[in-house]
Amino acid sequence: MNTTVRSALPAGDGRRLDSIHDLFTGSMRERELPKRYDVLRPDDAHQSAYMLLTGYASRYRLMSDGRRLITTILVPGDVCDFGFLTNSRVRRPVATLTPCRIGEISCNPLPDSASWPGLAAALLRRMQRDDVIADERMLTLGRRNAVEALAHLFCELRERLSAVKLATADSFALTIAQDDMGDTLGVTSVHINRSLKVLRETGLITLEHGTLTIHDRAALERLAHFDPAYLRDEQD
Incomplete structure (x- = not known):
């Protein structure tokens, strides 16, 4: 894994870091994306898992008249969306806010979690952190x-x-x-x-x-x- 990807990963316990590190290494492909680029579009199938490496991106929702709410600002080290874990359709679209570099790995197939100690727990921690950030954003919007x-x-x-x-x-x-x-x-x-x-x-x-x-x-x-x-x- 190159230094750009390493610098994007949060500091913490080595075992936990390695489980995320290992998911986005080896077969990972890096892509340079322009501003306002759709990384994940509504109802697309999850073909890949993405980690933001540089720049800012967002999860967002659109109303029928085009009005938009950015539900999450993504920073380097963030997994863009976790729908790849269940092969579900994209429900939370992702787009770049600035020029970005992302890391992409194929979801077909994902590694067997039994052979990746700590991977499930590390991903769960990431999802829980996303949830509490979203809760804080609701407090901002309401109060x-x-x-x-x-x-x-x-x-x-x-x-x-x-x-x-x-x-x-x-x-x-x-x-x-x-x-x-x-x-x-x-x-x-x-x-x-x-x-x-x-x-x-x-x-x-x-x-x-x-x-x-x-x-x-x-x-x-x-x-x-x-x-x-x-x-x-x-x-x-």
């Missing part, structure tokens, strides 16, 4: 105002990217468009622009040339009502 919601998104992304060594204590690359941020938080790009202005004018962040810098992380986390405990594996 946080636009400024709090954007602050929370920034705190969460910094924490998740830090786990894969793609963020420092106070900065990370952020090339997600404002309309995508709006579709993640259920507000318009106008609300995102206004919220960014508030966060800048209060001295909490700057966003320049694709880099978000947090000037007072503790204050940003207080504003967002952010507690990173939901992102941390109890067994780490």
